[in-house]
Amino acid sequence: MKFSLQNLSNSRFAVNFTLWLGRTFPRKVSYQVGNFFAKIYSKRKNSAMVRSVRANQWVIRGEQSSSEELDQAVLDVFQHAGRCFADLYHAMHSPEKILSMFTPTDACLALIARSQKNENGAFLAAPHISNFDLALLALAYRGLQAQVLTYGQPTGGYEIQNDLRAATGMDIIPAREETHRNAIEHMRNGGMVITAVDRPIRHKAHTLTFFGHPSPLPTGHIRMALAAEVPVIPVAAQMSSDGRYHIEVGEPITMIPNDNPDEAIRINGEAVLKALEQLICVNPEQWLMYYPVWPTLMADREI
Template sequence: MSIQNFLNSKLSVQFSILIGKYLPQEWGHGFSRQLGTLISSFRNWDINRHIRLNQFVVQGEQLTNDQLVRSAKNVLTHAGRCYYDLHHYINRPEALNDLVPLSAEMREFIKLSKQKQGYMVVAPHLSNFDLVVSRLIRAGFEGRVLSHPNPGSGYQLQNEIRKSYGLELTPLGDQGLEAATIDYLKNGGVVATGVDRPLPSRKKRHFVNFFGRPSPLPLGYITMALAADVPIVVVTAYMLPDGRYGFRHSGPIPLKKYANKLDNILLNAEMVLKKIEAYIRLTPEQWLMFYPVWPDLLEKGL
């Protein structure tokens, strides 16, 4: 089993839950920082190679090897902090309200979710998105989230946690459910999904430009939004300098219509990804993507 598979396993998630529940904040943050530092010290592990590759691209392809190693450490320690905070605060509503204050942008987004207009909401893996979503739901957000069709044991447990705070999950891959999701969008529903995890089986002709390089990213959210004729809204979480979490949203992004079917998908996806690029650039070391988004670059030996 690779370290990445272990970190995604049920045992690893259960351990993370225990740490979050029972360690006080100072100890929990210290432990997660030390664990992230330890994992980052094994430079040849796939997870570190993938993070360095991704950080190399999003930080302008200018970082030296030593800078990339430090960047990977920062990503992993931030991830540990996020996992601790998620499990420590998820069932502490009053403390959660302080950690994730209800901002004007959050209120605007919740208001959007209650309109009769449908929206396809997309998000990158930035910072503590699960915790911010739980705050949005408690404040009145209404919508569904598309989930991985064949989740491993760790992801299954994470999905159970998401359901526990009121998140409605719809698995991808079932044509009947996809048709129902399109109808839901047409009737004013809000559907959310992640869009920055690469698909290894993606054909090269379906790659999209992301940070100026071709990448095998998902495209299903574009086809569903086009079929339902609804705009896209990009949302992100981020950590503030004081350790609290914030939220950003793009507002509605209308999709364009092209004569060519493939252009219709790829060019609209790239338009949306430009907004995601801008958000990632604001806090690049809070981008918790542990898969190689540009697999062709693995040969560079970063």
């Protein structure tokens, strides 16, 4: 396997090491270790991971940032990621610790109540913002009922993370054609499905406009929501200034059918992405996306 920061950070070794670190040392020590590695990673400007984060941050910050500002933005992203991992793995095996780090908003509590009634199905679409794993665990401990669709081909590190999520009782399902059919039926019966929707797909032919540029983003959530005739609800984790996490819940987006299936995907997909743009811009440094969301921009210019 070709070495890359993505492969390393998603590896079984990296996840196990971070789990050990979180269990063994106080959180403040874990923060310091995270900041140390963030500084090392952020200086590897020729790595695919750093180049991707740099380009992603350039776009969401208005395409006006200087080179020095982007250097700081990349460092901020990695430092926030380190903070999130430290918080998550320090509290992973303690529901009390998880809940103590999470602030439930009224909208969040309403979402949990809706999921328990099994009357109005919905698809929850999330970007990779902040500590979504910790927030998801807190939601599960508070009673959220939902299927969680995960990356269809998990690596060793992702498999460990999925096992930890499943230990809370959450229904963790790798995304593939069969599970998509099950998710559609689940939503038709009043259930909820949740997945992240901002990780680009390599070699994807069709694109969606995101922050004003074409991006090869997934559309499976739109296809499933259209088939189940349920709305898509944008949700995102955020870290507040006090270091606690909460979930932002957007307004439900009704899926609009169209005689042209491709046009239906585009119109509804871009409506959801427009809502996610607003959530991402609240704290740009908390958008933990390490893959090139706009690969053509990276190919056309040096950022």
